[in-house]
Amino acid sequence: MTIQEGRDKFIQSWGALGTSWGINRTMAQIHALLLISPQSLCAEEVMEALKISRGNANMNLRALMDWGLAFKEFKPGERREFFVAEKDMWQVVRNIILNRKKRELEPTLKVLDELSSVEGEDLETQEFIRVIKDIKLFSNKADSLLDSLTKADPNWLMSSFIKMIK
Amino acid sequence: MTIQEGRDKFIQSWGALGTSWGINRTMAQIHALLLISPQSLCAEEVMEALKISRGNANMNLRALMDWGLAFKEFKPGERREFFVAEKDMWQVVRNIILNRKKRELEPTLKVLDELSSVEGEDLETQEFIRVIKDIKLFSNKADSLLDSLTKADPNWLMSSFIKMIK
DNA sequence: AAATATGTTAAAATTTTTCTAAACGATACG
DNA sequence: CGTATCGTTTAGAAAAATTTTAACATATTT
Numbered sequence: 001m002t003i004q005e006g007r008d009k010f011i012q013s014w015g016a017l018g019t020s021w022g023i024n025r026t027m028a029q030i031h032a033l034l035l036i037s038p039q040s041l042c043a044e045e046v047m048e049a050l051k052i053s054r055g056n057a058n059m060n061l062r063a064l065m066d067w068g069l070a071f072k073e074f075k076p077g078e079r080r081e082f083f084v085a086e087k088d089m090w091q092v093v094r095n096i097i098l099n100r101k102k103r104e105l106e107p108t109l110k111v112l113d114e115l116s117s118v119e120g121e122d123l124e125t126q127e128f129i130r131v132i133k134d135i136k137l138f139s140n141k142a143d144s145l146l147d148s149l150t151k152a153d154p155n156w157l158m159s160s161f162i163k164m165i166k
Numbered sequence: 167m168t169i170q171e172g173r174d175k176f177i178q179s180w181g182a183l184g185t186s187w188g189i190n191r192t193m194a195q196i197h198a199l200l201l202i203s204p205q206s207l208c209a210e211e212v213m214e215a216l217k218i219s220r221g222n223a224n225m226n227l228r229a230l231m232d233w234g235l236a237f238k239e240f241k242p243g244e245r246r247e248f249f250v251a252e253k254d255m256w257q258v259v260r261n262i263i264l265n266r267k268k269r270e271l272e273p274t275l276k277v278l279d280e281l282s283s284v285e286g287e288d289l290e291t292q293e294f295i296r297v298i299k300d301i302k303l304f305s306n307k308a309d310s311l312l313d314s315l316t317k318a319d320p321n322w323l324m325s326s327f328i329k330m331i332k
Numbered sequence: 333a334a335a336t337a338t339g340t341t342a343a344a345a346t347t348t349t350t351c352t353a354a355a356c357g358a359t360a361c362g
Numbered sequence: 363c364g365t366a367t368c369g370t371t372t373a374g375a376a377a378a379a380t381t382t383t384a385a386c387a388t389a390t391t392t
Contacts, residue, residue, distance in 0.1 A: 003291045006284035010298070013277045020188050020270050024350070038293040043369075053352045058369065079360070080368065087297070089304035104186050111179045118172035125169045127204040131253070132176070138255035141324055148327045158307060160326065161314045190380070209339080219382045224339065245338065245390065 007036060011050070022100055023067070026052060027060040031069050034085035040073045042080040068095035090154045101146050105139065112136045173202060177216070188266055189233070192218060193226040197235050200251035206239045208246040234261035256320045267312050271305065278302045 001009075011032040018028020033049055034041060041049075047057045061083055064070035069092060073082040086092050115132050118125065149157070167175075177198040184194020199215055200207060207215075213223045227249055230236035235258060239248040252258050281298050284291065315323070 001280065001283045003284055003286055003288075003294060006281050006294060006298075009277065010281055010294075013274060017270055017274050020266065022186055026350080036290075036294045036297050038289050054369085055353075055371075056351055058371090059351090062370090087300075089301060093308075100186065104183055108179060108183055111175065114167065115172050115176055117167045118169055120169050122169075123204050124202075128169060128172060128176075128202045131202050132172075134253075135255060142259075145324070145327050158311070161311050192380080210337095220339080221341080221383075222381055225341090225381090228340090247339080 010036060021096060022103075023069075023096070024060070024063075026050070026056060027063050030057070030060050031064055031085055034070055034083055035087060037085075040075075040082035040084045042082050044080070046083070067099050094150045097146055097150055101143070105143055105146070109136070109139055109143065112139065176202060187262060188269075189235075189262070190226070190229075192216070192222060193229050196223070196226050197230055197251055200236055200249055201253060203251075206241075206248035206250045208248050210246070212249070233265050260316045263312055263316055267309070271309055271312070275302070275305055275309065278305065 011029050014032035014035075015025040015029040018031070019025050021028075023031075029050055030046055033046060043054065043057050043061065046052075046061065047054060050057075061070065064083075064085075065072065069086050070083050071086070073084050075082055086095065112132060112135060116129075116136070118128060118132075120126070120129075177195050180198035180201075181191040181195040184197070185191050187194075189197075195216055196212055199212060209220065209223050209227065212218070212227065213220060216223075227236065230249075230251075231238065235252050236249050237252070239250050241248055252261065278298060278301060282295075282302070284294060284298075286292070286295075
């Protein structure tokens with residue numbers, strides 16, 4: 001496989017993977033492109049490499065920064081903005097988890113709290129209350145588990161899991 | 167909040183959450199509906215409750231079974247098929263992880279292996295090789311971590327994390 | 333056997349998401 | 363100042379995902 005085929009294939013695959021992770025295809029492709037670029041790239045270069053419009057590049061680059069998956073790099077004497085990827089995979093995953101926790105888990109917890117105000121004696125209501133209570137308990141655990149997970153040292157994490165398997 | 171408002175709100179929220187978890191809105195709504203139903207429901211009842219078509223109900227119910235998030239229940243003397251949700255939240259999450267691991271992580275690992283055949287001495291290629299190697303290492307760790315995670319006893323998991331925080 | 337009920341499937345329609353084009357604002361520079 | 367470059371925004375186009383419709387299969391009831 002040539003380097004150009006390899007780069008293309010990687011960008012495609014990373015894009016596909018991204019879509020199932022709350023990151024849209026282009027956003028993930030830009031991240032992939034930055035990941036394998038030895039130097040930082042400007043918007044123009046990203047547009048060119050991925051054949052996307054200026055607006056698309058701009059929006060997704062900002063989204064990437066928002067997620068903590070890319071950063072601006074200022075070059076002296078350059079008006080253009082350059083971008084580099086977060087290349088530490090553990091940091092990438094950590095940022096995705098933190099973002100999604102905030103966007104998904106936290107609003108859900110809020111709704112569950114509101115739902116706890118439902119009362120009643122009939123079977124339907126009883127089951128509803130039981131399920132909500134159960135999910136709430138579980139979600140709170142998941143919430144603090146994710147907190148610990150993202151704060152944990154990756155080496156500690158791995159070693160503790162290796163211990164577990166044994 | 168009345169039970170009916172509560173049920174509606176829960177179904178809506180669960181649907182929204184689902185979309186960010188690789189489970190489409192309707193699929194998640196059906197799961198929500200089954201979750202809070204004291205008894206199993208037939209396709210007709212699901213269609214009626216969620217105002218969806220027969221085809222939609224059928225496809226998503228089968229998708230749910232495919233993910234291990236719902237089951238058929240056969241009732242003696244009934245031609246219709248009835249459905250119940252997987253109600254154990256830990257099991258729900260575990261099944262989602264296992265499904266997504268298979269659908270996303272495993273194909274990615276395969277591509278990464280193919281990409282390892284790229285060779286070359288120039289800077290671009292060197293960086294490419296470095297990044298691919300790094301991601302591969304990380305993904306393999308993630309893969310086995312997820313395996314352990316899904317095999318782990320939930321109580322063990324929580325207690326070990328609680329220990330960690332301290 | 334005809335009529336009815338249930339489940340399955342694929343094509344068409346709809347909805348949602350993403351992308352582009354184009355206008356605009358700001359800054360640099362001739 | 364006028365022109366060029368670069369970043370931002372948004373309405374509408376395009377693409378992708380989801381849903382309905384409708385035809386079909388099969389089993390059950392009359």
